[in-house]
Amino acid sequence: MPQQHPAQVRPAPAPPYREPAGLLALLVVAGFAALALGRFWLADWGQHHPAAQAWVTVFVSITLQSLPFLLLGVTLGAVISVLVPARWLQAALPRRQALAVPVAGAAGVVLPGCECASVPVAGALMRQGLPAAPALAFLLAAPAVNPIVLVATAVAFPGRPEMMVARLVASLLAATAMGWLWLRFGRPEWLRLPSLNQDAHQHGRASAFAQAMQHDLLHAGGFLVLGAMLAATVNVLVPTDWLATLGGQVVVSVIVLSLLAVAVAICSEADAFVAASFTQFSPTAMLAFMVVGPMVDVKLASMQAGTFGRAFAARFAPATFVVAVACAVAIGTVLL
Amino acid sequence: MRRQLQWLVLVTLGCVVAHVGLTDLHLRYVQPFMRPALIVTGAVLVLLGLADLLMALRRGHHEQGHGAAPRTTWLLLLPVLCIGALTPPALGSYSAQRAVDVSAVDNRSDEEIEAGFEALAQDDVLELTLAEFNERAYWDESKSLEGRTVRLVGFVSRSGEQDWELARMMMQCCAADAAAILVTVTGQASPARDQWVEVEGVWQPDDASIDPGSQPPTLAATRVTAIPAPRNGYE
Structure with a gap:
C-alpha cells in the first residue's frame, strides 16, 4: 500500500525516520486488552459453538503447519535471489524453452516441501531471470514429486506401488503440459512479480538476504492465512463421511474428489492418506485427488494471487485444474 | 500496511508460533515432529522483525512506498488472536x-x-x-x-x-x-x-x-x- 507522504510527490530530502510511538503503544495496549477480555468472556464459548470451535482449531492448525514450509521456501528464495547468480540458473537448463520445461518439472524432485514452499521459490527463480514457463513447471511439480511425498504415497497404499508411479507420472505430465501451455498462450503482462527493494544492495548481503525473506514472507503470508480460512470453512462444513456416498459413479467420483482436493487444501505429504480413506471411490478418483491437490487448491491459489498477481491466478489456477484432472484420468486409465 | 508496522506483525507472530512450539499447545494442532520446526520458525520470524526495525532505524528515513507489504499482511494477526484469545482445544466430538x-x-x-x-x-x-x-x-x-x-x-x-x-x-x-x-x-x-x-x-x-x-x-x-x-x- 503506497504511503501518502510528501516525499512521494516531490523528491526532496526525506524526513527523518520516526517510529509512530503513540500508534504503536496504542496497538500493543489494545492487543493485550483484547486478549485479556477475550480470554475472560470466551472462557467456555466452545461448548456452545462446537462448529465454530472446530473451525478455529482447523484454521490455526493449517496456519501453523504451513508457516514453517513457507519460511523454508522464502529462505530458499532468498538464497536464489541474493546468492545464486542469474547465469548459473540459465546454464543449468536447456536453452530451448520447450525442453527446459520438462527438465525444470523433474527438478522439482529436490524441493522437499509442500506447496507452501514452492510459491516463493518459483517467484525468486523468475526474479532471477528464469523464463516463466520452466519456473511454473517447477512450481507445479515440486510439491507432488518430491521423495517425501512419494514415500508417503507408497505407505498410504501398501501393496499398490502403481498408485505412487501413477502419481509421479501424472503430476510430471500435468506440470509439463502447463509449462508448454504457458509458452504457447501465456502473456508476460499477466504476471506481476513484486520487485525487491533495489537499494537493498547498498547495505550488504546480510541485509539484502533479510529483506528478500521479509518481502516474500509478507507478500505470501497474508494470502496463506486467507487460504487457511477458506480451507477450514470447507473442512468444517463438508462432512467427509457424507462424501463417501458419492463414490459410486465413475465420472461423478473423479469430479467430486478433484473439487474436494481444491477446497480442503491438505498438505501434499498427508493427502495420500486422506485419499486412501475414500475407499468407496475408484483408484482414478483417488489419483485425481492427489494430482490436483498439490497443484491447485484454495491456499495455493490465494498465495499465487499474492505473489504473482490476481490476473495470473485467475487464469492459471482454473487451467491447472482442468489439465491436472485430464492427466490424472488419462494416467489412471492406463496404469490403474 | 504501513512500513513501520511490519516488524511488529512479524515479531508478534513469531512470539506466538514459538510459544505454541515451546509449550504443549502444539500437540493440539500438529504432529509432535513439527515442534522443532515451529520453534525455529518463531525464532526466525522474531529475528526478521527485529532486523526490519534495525534497518529502518539505521536508514533513518521512510521507505517511500516501495517494499511496503500488501494489506492482506494484516491477516497474519488473525492466527495470533485466535491462539491468544480463544486457544482452541484439540478436535473433539x-x-x-x-x-x-x-x-x-x-x-x-x-x-x-x-x-x-x-x-x-x-x-x-x-x-x-x-x-x-x-x-x-x-x-x-x-x-x-x-x-x-x-x-x-x-x-x-x-x-x-x-x-x-x-x-x-x-x-x-x-x-x-x-x-x-x-x-x-x-x-x-x-x-x-x-x-x-x-x-x-x-x-x-x-x-x-x-x-x-x-x-x-x-x-x-x-x-x-x-x-x-x-x-x-x-x-
Whole structure:
C-alpha cells in the first residue's frame, strides 16, 4: 500500500525516520486488552459453538503447519535471489524453452516441501531471470514429486506401488503440459512479480538476504492465512463421511474428489492418506485427488494471487485444474 | 500496511508460533515432529522483525512506498488472536462425528497380512489404543481379542441411551487432515459429550460388522471412569 507522504510527490530530502510511538503503544495496549477480555468472556464459548470451535482449531492448525514450509521456501528464495547468480540458473537448463520445461518439472524432485514452499521459490527463480514457463513447471511439480511425498504415497497404499508411479507420472505430465501451455498462450503482462527493494544492495548481503525473506514472507503470508480460512470453512462444513456416498459413479467420483482436493487444501505429504480413506471411490478418483491437490487448491491459489498477481491466478489456477484432472484420468486409465 | 508496522506483525507472530512450539499447545494442532520446526520458525520470524526495525532505524528515513507489504499482511494477526484469545482445544466430538472412520481402512501390507497379528500380552487388563482395538476387531482372523478385558482411553463423541461412541482423532500432518477412530460402547451409562473417559470392557464379536466401516466394533463396558484430557489428545 503506497504511503501518502510528501516525499512521494516531490523528491526532496526525506524526513527523518520516526517510529509512530503513540500508534504503536496504542496497538500493543489494545492487543493485550483484547486478549485479556477475550480470554475472560470466551472462557467456555466452545461448548456452545462446537462448529465454530472446530473451525478455529482447523484454521490455526493449517496456519501453523504451513508457516514453517513457507519460511523454508522464502529462505530458499532468498538464497536464489541474493546468492545464486542469474547465469548459473540459465546454464543449468536447456536453452530451448520447450525442453527446459520438462527438465525444470523433474527438478522439482529436490524441493522437499509442500506447496507452501514452492510459491516463493518459483517467484525468486523468475526474479532471477528464469523464463516463466520452466519456473511454473517447477512450481507445479515440486510439491507432488518430491521423495517425501512419494514415500508417503507408497505407505498410504501398501501393496499398490502403481498408485505412487501413477502419481509421479501424472503430476510430471500435468506440470509439463502447463509449462508448454504457458509458452504457447501465456502473456508476460499477466504476471506481476513484486520487485525487491533495489537499494537493498547498498547495505550488504546480510541485509539484502533479510529483506528478500521479509518481502516474500509478507507478500505470501497474508494470502496463506486467507487460504487457511477458506480451507477450514470447507473442512468444517463438508462432512467427509457424507462424501463417501458419492463414490459410486465413475465420472461423478473423479469430479467430486478433484473439487474436494481444491477446497480442503491438505498438505501434499498427508493427502495420500486422506485419499486412501475414500475407499468407496475408484483408484482414478483417488489419483485425481492427489494430482490436483498439490497443484491447485484454495491456499495455493490465494498465495499465487499474492505473489504473482490476481490476473495470473485467475487464469492459471482454473487451467491447472482442468489439465491436472485430464492427466490424472488419462494416467489412471492406463496404469490403474 | 504501513512500513513501520511490519516488524511488529512479524515479531508478534513469531512470539506466538514459538510459544505454541515451546509449550504443549502444539500437540493440539500438529504432529509432535513439527515442534522443532515451529520453534525455529518463531525464532526466525522474531529475528526478521527485529532486523526490519534495525534497518529502518539505521536508514533513518521512510521507505517511500516501495517494499511496503500488501494489506492482506494484516491477516497474519488473525492466527495470533485466535491462539491468544480463544486457544482452541484439540478436535473433539463435532469433528469425530463428521470424519471418516480411518480404522475401517485396511492399510496393512501383504507381508503384514501374511504374518498375522502378534500375540497379545498376558495382562489381566489389556491397555490398547483405539486403533489397535479396531484393527484386531476388524481384521484379526484368529480373534485374539475374544474374551479379553481391555482398557481404552478416548472421549465421548456421541452419547445415547442404549449405546454411545468412544473416539480418538488421528492426524497425518495437522488437524485439517484428521480422521476418527470410533468404538461403540454398551452396558454402561453414557457420560457427557466430549468427556474424556477410561473404559474397561470386553469386545462383542457378534456385533462387529462384517462390512468394516458400516458400524464401529462394540465394547461391552464393565467400568467407565471420567479422566482429565491427556497431554496429547490424538492417537
